[in-house]
Amino acid sequence: MIRIAVFLFAGVAGALLPALLGSPLLLTLLTQAVINAILATGVGFLVRQNGLVSFGHAGFFGLGAYIVAVSTTNEWMPIGAALLVAILAPTLLALLLGAAMLRLAGVAFSMLTLAVAQAFYELAMRWRSLANGDDGIAAQLPGRILGLDSSLFQQAGSMFVICWIVLMLVLFGLSVLIAIPFGTLTLAIRENEERARFIGYHTILPRAAIYALSAAIAALAGVLFALYNGFVTPNVLYWGLSGEALVMAVVGGTRAVWGPALGALLFFLLKNAAGDLTEHWPAIIGGTLILVTVLLPRGASGTIALLMQRMGVRTA
Amino acid sequence: MTYPALEGIGLTRRFGGFIALDSVSIALRPGEIRGLIGPNGAGKSTLMDVLSGRTGKSASGRVLLFGHDISGLPARQRRRAGLARSFQKTNIFPDLTVAAQIGLAARAAETNNAEEVIDAMELSALAGQRAADISYGDQRRVDVALALVGRPRVLLLDEPAAGLSMAESLNLALLLRDLAARWQVTVLIVEHDMEVIFSICSHLTVLHLGRILANGPPEEVRAMPEVITAYLGSSAA
Secondary structure (H helix, E strand, C coil): CHHHHHHHHHHHHHHHHHHHHCCHHHHHHHHHHHHHHHHHHHHHHHHHHHCCCCCCHHHHHHHHHHHHHHHHHCCCCCHHHHHHHHHHHHHHHHHHHHHHHCCCCHHHHHHHHHHHHHHHHHHHHHCHHHHCHHHCEECCCCCEECCEEHHHHCCHHHHHHHHHHHHHHHHHHHHHHCCCHHHHHHHHHHHCHHHHHHCCCCCHHHHHHHHHHHHHHHHHHHHHHHHHHCEECHHHHCHHHHHHHHHHHHHHCCCCCCHHHHHHHHHHHHHHHHHHHCCCHHHHHHHHHHHHHHHCCCHHHHHHHHHHHHCCCCCC | CCCCCEEEEEEEEEECCEEEEEEEEEEECCCCEEEEECCCCCCHHHHHHHHHCCCHHHEEEEEEECCEECCCCCHHHHHHHCEEECCCCCCCCCCCEHHHHHHHHHHHCCCCCHHHHHHHCCCHHHCCCEHHHCCHHHHHHHHHHHHHCCCCCEEEEECCCCCCCHHHHHHHHHHHHHHHHHHCCEEEEECCCHHHHHHHCCEEEEEECCEEEEEECHHHHHHCHHHHHHHHCHHHC
16 A cells, blocks of 8 residues: 555656646656656666666667557557557567577676667668668657547657656556565576576576566657657667666666666756766766766665665665 | 385486496485485585486486486476475575565465474574575575475485584484474485484485495494495594
8 A cells, every 4th residue: 555655646746747847848858768767667677686687678669669650650550559569579579588598697698688689770770661771760640649649749748747657657567566476586586596496486487577577668668759759760779778778777776676767867867967068978977877886886776775774664 | 016205226427527426326215314425525415416406417317206207307397296405505595585485485385384384494583584684504494494395205405504503403403303204204414414414314325436335224334344434534433
């Protein structure tokens, strides 16, 4: 009950934000930040539950975005079906890839995720007849999407609320998942895979399921990105986006499911402030990452959780 | 016909040119507590690994559990068939609470005896604590508890008392002897602490250089000259 109340409160508070802020520029920035927060949540959840680092979640993000753009432009299916396929196809792909790749240890797995995502990037660049290469492709959205006027998905004020609610639902779902036996099992496998086998568990399938779930979350973010921007370029598949999502997760901390989302919000605010100061803003981001890694190894959420723990408050 | 609880036939394990286990055969009677002893490098842990399926397909020979050939089964299926083990180095889930990890083992074993095991292993007071935060001796008991969940038919214990004080070792040994008798578990135990071995084992097998050197009741084995020479040393004579 406490969990539901916390997420309800956070959901309502966030939904009221556009009315309080008023600035379209800031709302645009925050909407992008929340979409990236969903992506970072997927990346961070993989670290939390599987102990694995993905350099390729842009692949699932971009795949989701491209499926929306390509299928609406070519009128392959109704928008509802396109959104479903845009999330399910990357999820299924991740499940299959996971079952094969998760037998590999740490760095080898990370490199394979990078390779797979870059393969999709190259595909989008070279398959001009389908994806229009580096010129990108516009999504031809219908007038109504899931019963809502499609303009609601392309205005910062309304899209922020939609994305915020989606983020809260994702975080709520993950906080439930880590509390049920499957969450305990995947955490146990992360901790000691051999012992998990010796108490009678299959270990690859649960890990693949977590990988697929994190891919689904990334694809969901990609779908929201396509709906909001109405335009998709190969940059959404590029490894740089995977790297940014990982930085967000590290800055926010992965021990709490909400850590990477917090990291994404901090990342965007810092990026915006640093961008106002200098064109070399990536150096400031890099410096911040070094500072966080050294001074706050648990990330922002871990530090907050530690402080709350000392005050006797439990966190998810 | 009564089958041995656990039987290994012609078990061989090579590491390159080195033969760690050389066609070893061993059979445990149902309900017995068998001690497996031998000097360092004798092949004791390797034998435990081969019996429990830790070595995968890199070992040869057959393993039978109550007459059923489990040689081709991976470790998790051997566990589900009733063959459990603990490890020489503490092998638990440090970030989970004691209760959570024993509960997890109980779900895998499709049993609800998690609390019974927690009580039996005297872990009740620590149930809510993270395993990483409890003492080494308690972690060893958690390791054994993970293997005991679901009342396995055969239990392989690889130096369960390693690193424990003399009093803790004896306490654990007597606890295990009582549980094995009460739950009718057949036990194969590797242990360097001879007090532990002689206090709970009804039968000993001595390994030396990957081969079985001797078999028999503890008093007889203890008196065998070849065993004294290979392992126990003159102090045991």
